[in-house]
Amino acid sequence: MQNEPGDKDKSRYPRHIAIIMDGNGRWAQQRHLPRIMGHPAGVKAVKRVVQFCAEQEIQVLTLFAFSSENWRRPKDEVSKLMSLFMMTMQKEVNRLDKNNIRLRFIGERADFSEKIQQKMADSEQQTENNTGLTLVIAANYGGHRDITLAMQVIAQRVKEGIIQPEDIDESMIANALSIPDLPDPDLFIRSGGEERVSNFLLWQLAYTEFYFTSELWPDFKAETMQAAIDDFLTRERRFGRTSEQVQNLSS
Ligand code: IPE
Numbered sequence: 001m002q003n004e005p006g007d008k009d010k011s012r013y014p015r016h017i018a019i020i021m022d023g024n025g026r027w028a029q030q031r032h033l034p035r036i037m038g039h040p041a042g043v044k045a046v047k048r049v050v051q052f053c054a055e056q057e058i059q060v061l062t063l064f065a066f067s068s069e070n071w072r073r074p075k076d077e078v079s080k081l082m083s084l085f086m087m088t089m090q091k092e093v094n095r096l097d098k099n100n101i102r103l104r105f106i107g108e109r110a111d112f113s114e115k116i117q118q119k120m121a122d123s124e125q126q127t128e129n130n131t132g133l134t135l136v137i138a139a140n141y142g143g144h145r146d147i148t149l150a151m152q153v154i155a156q157r158v159k160e161g162i163i164q165p166e167d168i169d170e171s172m173i174a175n176a177l178s179i180p181d182l183p184d185p186d187l188f189i190r191s192g193g194e195e196r197v198s199n200f201l202l203w204q205l206a207y208t209e210f211y212f213t214s215e216l217w218p219d220f221k222a223e224t225m226q227a228a229i230d231d232f233l234t235r236e237r238r239f240g241r242t243s244e245q246v247q248n249l250s251s
C-alpha cells in the first residue's frame with residue numbers, strides 16, 4: 001500500500017501490541033465511586049483501542065483482562081468482573097465479527113464458570129475465519145503458569161521417548177506456549193503508572209519495546225495509543241547487534 005505524503009510509514013508500525021490495562025480502580029476512587037465502577041469504564045476504553053487497532057491495520061492486539069493473581073481480590077470485585085466479562089462478550093462479539101476481527105483467549109479456562117467457558121469457545125468459533133485484527137484476551141493468564149504448562153507438555157514427550165532432552169530448543173518451548181502462531185509483541189504498553197510486567201507474557205516479551213503511561217485505563221484514548229506508537233517508531237531495535245550493524249542492515 002502506497003503511503004500518502006504526510007502519512008506515517010505504516011510498514012514500520014508494530015505488528016503485535018500487548019497492553020496491561022491498569023488503573024480502573026483508581027479511576028473510580030478519584031471520582032469517589034466504588035473501585036468496581038472503574039471496570040465498565042475500562043470496557044469503553046477497550047472498545048476505543050480495538051477500533052483504533054482495526055483501523056490502523058495492526059495485526060494482533062493482546063489485552064491483559066484478568067491475571068491468575070487477580071482471584072486474590074475481594075470476592076465481590078471478582079464476581080463483578082466475571083459478570084462484566086460475560087456481559088461484554090454477549091454484547092460485543094457480533095460487532096467484532098462484523099468488523100472482521102478474530103477473537104482468541106489465552107489463560108486457564110477451567111477456573112471460569114461453564115457458561116463463561118462456553119461463551120468463550122463460541123466466540124472463538126464464530127470469529128475464527130476473520131482475517132482482520134486478531135484480538136487476544138488474556139483471562140486468568142499468568143506467564144509463569146504458561147511456561148509451566150509448556151514444560152509439562154515437553155516433559156511428557158521426553159517421558160514417552162518421542163524426543164530426547166537435548167532436542168529441546170527455544171522454538172520447541174515457544175511452540176508449547178500460548179499463541180505460538182502469532183508474532184511476539186513488538187510494543188508493550190502499561191497504563192496506570194506502575195512500571196512492572198505483573199506476570200504477563202514473560203517469554204514472549206524478551207525483545208519487546210516497553211511504553212508506560214500514568215494515564216489510568218478508563219482515560220486511555222486513541223491519541224494515547226498513537227503517542228505510544230510514535231514513541232515506538234523512534235526506537236532502534238538492535239537485538240544484540242550494534243547500532244552501526246543495524247543501520248547497515250536496513251540501508
Ligand atoms: C486493571 O485495573 C483491571 C484489572 C486488573 C481487572 P485495576 O483494577 O488493577 O485498577 P487499579 O490498579 O486498582 O487502579
Ligand code: IPE
Nearest residue numbers: 020021022064065066067198
Ligand atoms: C495486572 O494488573 C493485571 C491486569 C491488568 C489484568 P494488576 O493491577 O492486577 O497488577 P499488580 O497486581 O498491581 O501488579
Ligand code: MG
Nearest residue numbers: 022023024192
Ligand atoms: Mg491495578
